[in-house]
Amino acid sequence: MMRSRLLAGFLVSTLLYTSEGFTSNRVFGKITRNVLMSASQPVGGINVSDLRKDYSSKGLMENDINHNNPYELFSKWFDEACAANVLEPNAMCLSTCVNNKPSARYVLLKGHDERGFVWYTNYNSRKSKEIEENPNAAITFWWGDLERSIRIEGIVEKVSTDESDQYFQSRPRGSQIGAWSSNQSQIIENREKLEEQERNIIKKFEGLKTIPRPQHWGGFRLVPSRIEFWKGRSSRLHDRVVFIKTNNKWQLERLQP
Numbered sequence: 001m002m003r004s005r006l007l008a009g010f011l012v013s014t015l016l017y018t019s020e021g022f023t024s025n026r027v028f029g030k031i032t033r034n035v036l037m038s039a040s041q042p043v044g045g046i047n048v049s050d051l052r053k054d055y056s057s058k059g060l061m062e063n064d065i066n067h068n069n070p071y072e073l074f075s076k077w078f079d080e081a082c083a084a085n086v087l088e089p090n091a092m093c094l095s096t097c098v099n100n101k102p103s104a105r106y107v108l109l110k111g112h113d114e115r116g117f118v119w120y121t122n123y124n125s126r127k128s129k130e131i132e133e134n135p136n137a138a139i140t141f142w143w144g145d146l147e148r149s150i151r152i153e154g155i156v157e158k159v160s161t162d163e164s165d166q167y168f169q170s171r172p173r174g175s176q177i178g179a180w181s182s183n184q185s186q187i188i189e190n191r192e193k194l195e196e197q198e199r200n201i202i203k204k205f206e207g208l209k210t211i212p213r214p215q216h217w218g219g220f221r222l223v224p225s226r227i228e229f230w231k232g233r234s235s236r237l238h239d240r241v242v243f244i245k246t247n248n249k250w251q252l253e254r255l256q257p
């Protein structure tokens with residue numbers, strides 16, 4: 001019984017590991033292969049509690065950081081994530097909270113500077129309504145290939161209409177049509193209805209060179225009061241360095257992992 005399980009595990013792992021999907025995933029491909037080849041593994045499934053990676057690359061030390069400016073380190077890490085060809089390096093998990101009930105979803109970072117972190121969305125969506133009710137929010141980045149994560153907390157405000165106009169005009173026409181076509185977060189009968197909405201919008205703007213920005217679509221900026229940088233290290237002794245803003249000044253602390 002045990003021998004046939006081992007053999008099946010080996011065959012499955014070989015098949016998976018040589019397939020396009022797994023070889024393209026540098027981090028989890030290796031972990032999955034180890035797990036599938038372990039004798040305790042049930043055939044045909046992955047025991048999630050066995051997924052484990054020992055982080056080994058260079059750590060995050062206070063001497064290498066400007067203590068008064070978290071944006072410098074953010075820019076460095078973000079640029080390095082882009083250079084490392086991480087898939088969607090600007091994808092970030094945005095968490096909001098109303099009536100003590102948190103909700104989270106991914107959005108794309110579209111700008112960052114010392115004022116904060118910007119993304120664009122539909123102002124009538126669930127996230128936007130939640131932000132209106134409670135502007136406290138958090139965003140989280142995870143760049144697995146670099147063993148890095150960043151957590152940012154703060155208050156969300158709308159960007160200026162000029163900034164939203166400018167960004168909207170920089171988008172491809174298809175995305176501009178998309179912003180008009182979807183009542184984001186609303187229920188719709190089926191996919192056909194959605195495509196019909198899109199066709200109607202395409203017709204509406206036919207022949208028009210510039211599509212105007214919908215009033216219900218624009219940017220938000222999270223103005224941070226806390227930014228944490230996390231770097232995976234060996235044996236779970238990870239590095240955690242947090243910038244906390246008090247009286248308009250950033251202060252650096254190290255947290256236990």
Ligand SMILES: Cc1cc2nc3c(=O)[nH]c(=O)nc-3n(C[C@H](O)[C@H](O)[C@H](O)COP(=O)(O)O)c2cc1C
Binds near residue numbers: 127
């Ligand atoms: C990688 C990724 C990036 C996304 N970027 C955006 C974005 O920039 N803006 C947006 O409105 N939705 C984006 N979405 C879709 C959202 O995750 C979400 O489905 C949508 O905004 C509706 O969320 P809500 O109902 O909580 O408002 C993205 C999804 C993924 C997976």
